[in-house]
Structures are given as structure tokens and as C-alpha cells.
Amino acid sequence: MNAPTKARMRRKADRPGEILEAAFEEFAKHGYAATRLEDVAKRVGVTKGTIYFYFETKERVFDEMIRHVSRPIFDEVTSFVAALEGPFGVRLRALLDFLFRFIAEERVGREVMRFLIAEGARFPDLVERHHREFLVPFLERLREMIAAGIKAGEFRATPALRYPELIFSPALLLNVWWLLFDDRHQIDVKMFIDAQFDLLMDGLSMGGLESEPKRLSAKLPRSGRSKA
Amino acid sequence: MNAPTKARMRRKADRPGEILEAAFEEFAKHGYAATRLEDVAKRVGVTKGTIYFYFETKERVFDEMIRHVSRPIFDEVTSFVAALEGPFGVRLRALLDFLFRFIAEERVGREVMRFLIAEGARFPDLVERHHREFLVPFLERLREMIAAGIKAGEFRATPALRYPELIFSPALLLNVWWLLFDDRHQIDVKMFIDAQFDLLMDGLSMGGLESEPKRLSAKLPRSGRSKA
Amino acid sequence: MNAPTKARMRRKADRPGEILEAAFEEFAKHGYAATRLEDVAKRVGVTKGTIYFYFETKERVFDEMIRHVSRPIFDEVTSFVAALEGPFGVRLRALLDFLFRFIAEERVGREVMRFLIAEGARFPDLVERHHREFLVPFLERLREMIAAGIKAGEFRATPALRYPELIFSPALLLNVWWLLFDDRHQIDVKMFIDAQFDLLMDGLSMGGLESEPKRLSAKLPRSGRSKA
Amino acid sequence: MNAPTKARMRRKADRPGEILEAAFEEFAKHGYAATRLEDVAKRVGVTKGTIYFYFETKERVFDEMIRHVSRPIFDEVTSFVAALEGPFGVRLRALLDFLFRFIAEERVGREVMRFLIAEGARFPDLVERHHREFLVPFLERLREMIAAGIKAGEFRATPALRYPELIFSPALLLNVWWLLFDDRHQIDVKMFIDAQFDLLMDGLSMGGLESEPKRLSAKLPRSGRSKA
DNA sequence: AATGAATGAGGATTCATTCAT
DNA sequence: AATGAATGAATCCTCATTCAT
Incomplete structure (x- = not known):
């Protein structure tokens, strides 16, 4: 993380995007006020300054x-x-x-x-x-x-x-x-x-005494998602 | 306004309670991290030290x-x-x-x-x-x-x-x-x-063809709240 | 200067005055922008925080x-x-x-x-x-x-x-x-x-040829300050 | 505004001079410490790096x-x-x-x-x-x-x-x-x-009683500046 | 019980400076 | 020549916490 220093791995195509994604993780974990921009930077592998190069404020x-x-x-x-x-x-x-x-x-x-x-x-x-x-x-x-x-x-x-x-x-x-x-x-x-x-x-209530009241819903496809 | 402020002298016997209620307001407004204990104290009309007399930490x-x-x-x-x-x-x-x-x-x-x-x-x-x-x-x-x-x-x-x-x-x-x-x-x-x-x-669906399916709910008392 | 720590030499009567005098020295030496409030504090023998206790901003x-x-x-x-x-x-x-x-x-x-x-x-x-x-x-x-x-x-x-x-x-x-x-x-x-x-x-110019044109100033007491 | 900005292409051959003149304006306005080299650069229409190409330090x-x-x-x-x-x-x-x-x-x-x-x-x-x-x-x-x-x-x-x-x-x-x-x-x-x-x-003092003490200065040309 | 003064670690922000391209 | 991205040390300011009184 604090490797040989100097490794300015530049031009990483989408620095702003990377920063925002790291920010998502940190803000999600700690909330706005308790998040340190330094930690966001660390997560991306850059320094605080870099964040301020792309964004004006926290x-x-x-x-x-x-x-x-x-x-x-x-x-x-x-x-x-x-x-x-x-x-x-x-x-x-x-x-x-x-x-x-x-x-x-x-x-x-x-x-x-x-x-x-x-x-x-x-x-x-x-x-x-x-x-x-x-x-x-x-x-x-x-x-x-x-x-x-x-x-x-x-x-x-x-x-x-x-x-x-x-x-x-x-x-x-x-x-x-x-x-x-x-x-x-x-x-x-x-x-x-x-x-x-x-x-x-x-609904909850007994819908009268009919024999086949639930037809419609019964025929519907259930949730297609199988993995959950 | 900051005269001998007698209103403050009531010594409510329930300082902790007062503090917690003030804390509720401040935390609700700003969230945990962004709330200043000083503001909580100010709201009660005491100083930060008083809070620490009753509670160990924020x-x-x-x-x-x-x-x-x-x-x-x-x-x-x-x-x-x-x-x-x-x-x-x-x-x-x-x-x-x-x-x-x-x-x-x-x-x-x-x-x-x-x-x-x-x-x-x-x-x-x-x-x-x-x-x-x-x-x-x-x-x-x-x-x-x-x-x-x-x-x-x-x-x-x-x-x-x-x-x-x-x-x-x-x-x-x-x-x-x-x-x-x-x-x-x-x-x-x-x-x-x-x-x-x-x-x-x-429910949503047309419940078959029965004549009186909605009886029950129809008879129920509506919400007792009158002002809304 | 960073003695045994803990020596909170409090209630020094005129902290604000002391701070302002220390500030005078520091600002005079470095100018506004280049003065560090921390140095002002050090000069008084307190910490940064103390200055902010008395004054809102630099x-x-x-x-x-x-x-x-x-x-x-x-x-x-x-x-x-x-x-x-x-x-x-x-x-x-x-x-x-x-x-x-x-x-x-x-x-x-x-x-x-x-x-x-x-x-x-x-x-x-x-x-x-x-x-x-x-x-x-x-x-x-x-x-x-x-x-x-x-x-x-x-x-x-x-x-x-x-x-x-x-x-x-x-x-x-x-x-x-x-x-x-x-x-x-x-x-x-x-x-x-x-x-x-x-x-x-x-003035500079020769004021005509009169014999006693400079009387007045000649009789005036010279600067009383002797040390300079 | 930031089109192919040709105005910038003049390659004045005197970049250093341009920079120093921009620097004069910025330093005059904010003082040494509070002046940002970036603002100097912006004034010239180049980037900070360019300044460092011509000058070693601020x-x-x-x-x-x-x-x-x-x-x-x-x-x-x-x-x-x-x-x-x-x-x-x-x-x-x-x-x-x-x-x-x-x-x-x-x-x-x-x-x-x-x-x-x-x-x-x-x-x-x-x-x-x-x-x-x-x-x-x-x-x-x-x-x-x-x-x-x-x-x-x-x-x-x-x-x-x-x-x-x-x-x-x-x-x-x-x-x-x-x-x-x-x-x-x-x-x-x-x-x-x-x-x-x-x-x-x-001078200030009444110069004795002579009739024509002010001759010299009276004949002098007044300030040649006409507009003031 | 309560205060007020003080601390000091911590975090946002700035900016001179560097350097690969 | 010049740029743009990146660095990191420096500095302001905040605030939980402490403690003598």
C-alpha cells in the first residue's frame, strides 16, 4: 500500500470514476461526516491531493x-x-x-x-x-x-x-x-x-365461498429469479 | 437574555433527561458524527463539562x-x-x-x-x-x-x-x-x-364473479383519527 | 518549551492580551499569510486550541x-x-x-x-x-x-x-x-x-541679505530627546 | 473560449517576460505568500509546469x-x-x-x-x-x-x-x-x-521684514504636468 | 454539580513542486 | 516547450475530552 513510493501510476483512464467508487464504499461504511477522504484515496491507491485535483470539496x-x-x-x-x-x-x-x-x-x-x-x-x-x-x-x-x-x-x-x-x-x-x-x-x-x-x-379476507377465486394469481409466473 | 437567567435555575432534578432530550434534537438534525456536544449543552443551558459529569462519552x-x-x-x-x-x-x-x-x-x-x-x-x-x-x-x-x-x-x-x-x-x-x-x-x-x-x-384482482365479496372490509370502522 | 507536558498553567489573567502580543511579534516577522497560529501559541506557551478558544479565526x-x-x-x-x-x-x-x-x-x-x-x-x-x-x-x-x-x-x-x-x-x-x-x-x-x-x-532659498532673518527658529529649543 | 485558442499561439518568444508581468500583478494584489503560481500561470494562459520550466522556485x-x-x-x-x-x-x-x-x-x-x-x-x-x-x-x-x-x-x-x-x-x-x-x-x-x-x-516662518525674499521660487516653472 | 480553560489528535484543504509524456 | 496528473508537507480549524477550581 505504501510500496516503494514514487510509483505514480498515472493516466489510469478513469481516475474520477475510480475515486467515486471508492468513495461509495467509504461513505457507505462510515457515513458522510465520519468518512476520511484520505481513506478514499488510499482505497484507490492515490493521495488526498489527487482527489482534490478532480473534486473541489468533500x-x-x-x-x-x-x-x-x-x-x-x-x-x-x-x-x-x-x-x-x-x-x-x-x-x-x-x-x-x-x-x-x-x-x-x-x-x-x-x-x-x-x-x-x-x-x-x-x-x-x-x-x-x-x-x-x-x-x-x-x-x-x-x-x-x-x-x-x-x-x-x-x-x-x-x-x-x-x-x-x-x-x-x-x-x-x-x-x-x-x-x-x-x-x-x-x-x-x-x-x-x-x-x-x-x-x-x-387480499386477506375470505372472498365469499366460491370454488376458484384465486385463478388469476395462481397462473402467474412466480418470480423468475432462481438464485436468491 | 443572559441576565441572572433564572429559568435555568429550575434544577430540574432531571439534568440527564434534559440532556438526552437536547441530544435527540441535535443528533436528529445533524447525525451522530456531525453533532457537537457543545450544541447539546447550549440547548440545555449548561456547558460541555456538565454533560461529561453525567455521561462518559459522546x-x-x-x-x-x-x-x-x-x-x-x-x-x-x-x-x-x-x-x-x-x-x-x-x-x-x-x-x-x-x-x-x-x-x-x-x-x-x-x-x-x-x-x-x-x-x-x-x-x-x-x-x-x-x-x-x-x-x-x-x-x-x-x-x-x-x-x-x-x-x-x-x-x-x-x-x-x-x-x-x-x-x-x-x-x-x-x-x-x-x-x-x-x-x-x-x-x-x-x-x-x-x-x-x-x-x-x-387485494387488487377482480375476485371472480361472486356478488358480495367485499362485505367484511366494508363494515370495518375507518381510522378513528378525525383531523386528517 | 515542550516541558513535562500537562502543566496547564491556567487562569493567566490576560490570555487574550498575551496572545495578541505574541501575534504581533509573529505577524510582524512573517506577514499575515506566512504566520502560523501554532507559532503564536508556542510563543505564549499554550496550544493552538487555546487561541481558537479566544478568537474565531486567524x-x-x-x-x-x-x-x-x-x-x-x-x-x-x-x-x-x-x-x-x-x-x-x-x-x-x-x-x-x-x-x-x-x-x-x-x-x-x-x-x-x-x-x-x-x-x-x-x-x-x-x-x-x-x-x-x-x-x-x-x-x-x-x-x-x-x-x-x-x-x-x-x-x-x-x-x-x-x-x-x-x-x-x-x-x-x-x-x-x-x-x-x-x-x-x-x-x-x-x-x-x-x-x-x-x-x-x-526653507532652502537664500532669504535676501538681511542680517537676522532666522531669529525665530534659532531660538527654538532643539529636540529634547538626548539619547537617540 | 477554450477552443483552439489561437491567441495563445503567438509564442511571444518572451514567455519569461510575460510570466514576470503576470507575476507582478498577482504578487501586487495578494502579497508573496498568498499568491498562487497557478493564478500567475492562468493569467499568462499557460500551466504551472511552464513556470517551472523557466524558473526554479516561487x-x-x-x-x-x-x-x-x-x-x-x-x-x-x-x-x-x-x-x-x-x-x-x-x-x-x-x-x-x-x-x-x-x-x-x-x-x-x-x-x-x-x-x-x-x-x-x-x-x-x-x-x-x-x-x-x-x-x-x-x-x-x-x-x-x-x-x-x-x-x-x-x-x-x-x-x-x-x-x-x-x-x-x-x-x-x-x-x-x-x-x-x-x-x-x-x-x-x-x-x-x-x-x-x-x-x-x-519655509514656514515669516522671513524678517525684507521686501523681496521670495524672488527665486516665484520665478520657477511650476510642475510641467498639465492634466492634474 | 458545574464551569471554563485548555489540550491535542484529527481531518479538510491548499499549493509548491515533480515528472512522464 | 509545455502539459496534466500526482504528490505530500503544511496549515487552518474542530471538537471530544480533561481537569483544577
């Missing part, structure tokens, strides 16, 4: 780090949502799978949530940006899907139409669960999604 | 602050859950109302969640304690209630039985929403709970 | 240091000028003696001038304050004295009445001389003042 | 900058003084005019004085060089002129003969005035010189 490093790690998510969410097709139940399930993957299972999505919650007061713009560019569009897509499902006669006209957040919330719970317990008290994601989907579709 | 102040503000919640949750009665749908609704109040609407509950998420890495015991003493018992109570509801024929036997967290998750969403947006992008809590309850009970 | 230390060392001069100038009496030639001579003492011979006066010249761009208020509170009143007193001398028939009505700075300028020269050369290329202050006074009174 | 840049801007003054002073002719009163007046121009009115002369005062401790050689090459010769010329004037019967034999600095001092005052106040509290240079000349020639 705040700037943090801000750009969030942009850096968020962009791929933003992009993928956008294109995924645009590409949804098929029956609405199927679409919904696909959306849930996707959502869980990005917001709960992927470390970046999880930690971004931690950053927003923990450092939101210091970086209010960041929070607003995520609301505007990520949350609002996503919820709107959800709402449209539900509305279309209702029109198509697949879904009930529920007040949930006003609160697509409700559909979103189990994924958030998993996200927070992970943030809190990491790998202690693990939850089986696949089973959790299945359970949400079942509950979401048919 | 970490200790934080830890005891969490205990201090959590205890009333712990207690109330315990006794509330023990006192639930009546039809299970009604109990569930009551539990939801309660949950929302403590985890989302009350500032203390909200901020404790922020502390756990933001500082969990630094205070792992804290997180474990909340898991053990708050979350697990609460989820267990939820599960028992659902199980009893199923036994009583009121509820379907859903896989949600394994994941009572699902029922808990909208409250968490509201909690996080508040942590992120404070009073920007407000959500109407009463309508939100109603929506959750409706969805939770009857 | 700029503040500098600013207050100037006030601290300037005040006695301001005060003495004010009271001295107010107390002048006697024939105007005598008064003028006394004023010159006084002026030289404060602006040129005394180290503080000299160094304050250096600070104003060297750091004026960074501390414009400082410069304005000295202009307003020191320079303007002093020049005004000078002017009044000359005007009174003219009225009394002792002085010629010269255009110098508009520029009392002219009378002031040799003292400034000595000041700057000292700032530049310290004790190299020394000038004998007493002789210098005598020379100024002679020149000031009677 | 101190070297400063030192050579002073030489660079002083040389023209040195040269002009030398040749001007050598060329003086005519009655001594006229010569004196011409010398004063010249002096004021170089030491007070011209920015370079003024700022060099600031450098000497502010950074003399760090660059003692600089100060000595100016003393030896500029101040001493100039004062010597002044002294010779006065001595010759006395011999010629134009001037009185005053002790000022020992201190030609006295004649120099109003110009210094104007210089310092400018350094301190820039364009605040302006002084009319022409009137100031006239006043000095009047005072210098005939």
Missing part, C-alpha cells in the same frame, strides 16, 4: 458519487418500465421483481437509500432530485399500469390507485431490513415477493 | 438517548398489543392505526428509525436491541393475530402469514417518506391507511 | 491584534495633541518630536504601518479605520496649528496649509526607512528632526 | 519579477539624473517632478515599494540592492545638487544637506498614501508638489 465528492452510482439505476428503471408488455398481472409481477432487485437486493440501490435518509438534511437537492427523477416517474408508471388493469377489467378499482406507494412499500421494507440487519435475520426474497404478490392480488 | 450520550426516547414507545407498544380484542379485522385495523402513529407520525419513532439506519454500523447493539425487543415481538403479535383470524375463518390462509412484515411495510414507507421529505410532498395519512386497509383486505 | 486574531496595539497610540496621540500650548513654533516642534516618536521610533507604530501597507488589501476596514481615527484627526490638528500660527503672524501663509501631510512626511520616511533597513543604514533621529525643523522653518 | 519568480520591473526605473533614473542642467532651483524642481512620477504616480514604482516593505524580511538582498543601486545614488545626486546650489549662492547652507531624504519624503508619502488608499482619499499631485516646492524653498 461535499462535491459525495454529491457526484451519488450521481455516479445512481445513473445506471435511473437509466435501467426508465428503459425497463418503458418496455413492459402483456397482461397487467404479469406486468405488475415483472415490475415487482424488478423493483426488488434494484431497490433491495442490489447494494447500490440500498446504500443510496441509506445516504438519502442519513444525509438528506445536508444534501436536500439530492433528495429532491431522486424524488423528481426517480420516485415520481416510477410511481406514475405504477399508477398507469393499475389504471390500465382496472380498465381492462383485470383489477378492482381500489383506492390504492391513489397510492401506488403501497405496492412499492414491501420492496422498501426489504431495503431497510437489509440496511439494518445486513445478513443477520435474513429474509428469503423470492418467498417474500411471492407472498407480497399473493396478498396484493387477493 | 457514544454513551447517543446510546442512552436512544434508550431514553425508545422506552415509552416500547412500553406503549407492549401494552397496546396485549390489550387488543374483538373481531380480527377490527384488531388488525386498530393495530395498523397504532403502528402508523408510532412509526410514522410521531417524530420520535421516525427519528429513531433514521438513527438505526444511519448509525447502525457504529451501534450494532442498538439495532439488535430494537430487533429483539421491538420488531420481533411486534411481528409475532401480528402473525398470531393473522393466524387466529384464519382459524376463525375471517382471513384467507395466505403466505403472508410467514411475512407479517408485509402488513407493516406501508407504515415503514410513510416513515421513510417523512424522513426524506419532511413536509414536502405530503401524504394524507388517513387516506393512506384506508387505502392500505382496503387493498390488504381484498 | 483573521480575527490579526484584526484584534491591530486594535490591541493601536489603541494606546490612538489614545496618546489624542491627549497629546489636545494638551499643546505655547508659541506655535514651539508647538510645532513638540508635535514633530512626538510624531517621530510614535510613528518612527516606536516599534509598534512602525509595524502597524507595515501591516497597513502589506495587508491593506485583505483588511480594507483596518486601513479605513486608521485613516478615519488617526490620520484625519492628526492632520486636522496640524492644519489648525499652522492656521493659528499664520494668524498670529508667526508663520507665512503657505500652500502647505492645504497639505499638512508635508510636515508629516519626514516622520513617515523614517518609519519606512526603519521598516526597510531595520538597523542597517541608520539615521540619527535627533539630527534628522533638527534638519527637518530647520528646513521647514526657513 | 522565490525565484518573485525575485526576478522585481528585477524585471525595476530595471526600466533604474535606467531612467540614472540617465535622467545625469542629464540635469540649469539653475539649481530649476533642477531641483525637475528632480521633484521626476521623483513623484516614478515613485508615486507610476504603479510599478509604488508596488515595488510595497514589495520591499512587505517582503523585505524574506528577501533582504532585494532591499539591499535597491538601497545600493537606487536609493544611495539618487540621494547622492540630490546632495550634490544642493551642495552646488549652496556654492552658487542660491541655497542656504542648511543641515538638510546631510539629509536629502527630507526632500525625498513627500514623494514617499504620496507613494504610501496610494498604497494605502488607492483611489480613496485622493490627493491632487500637482498641487501637492507645488506646495512642497513652496515650503521647501521658503
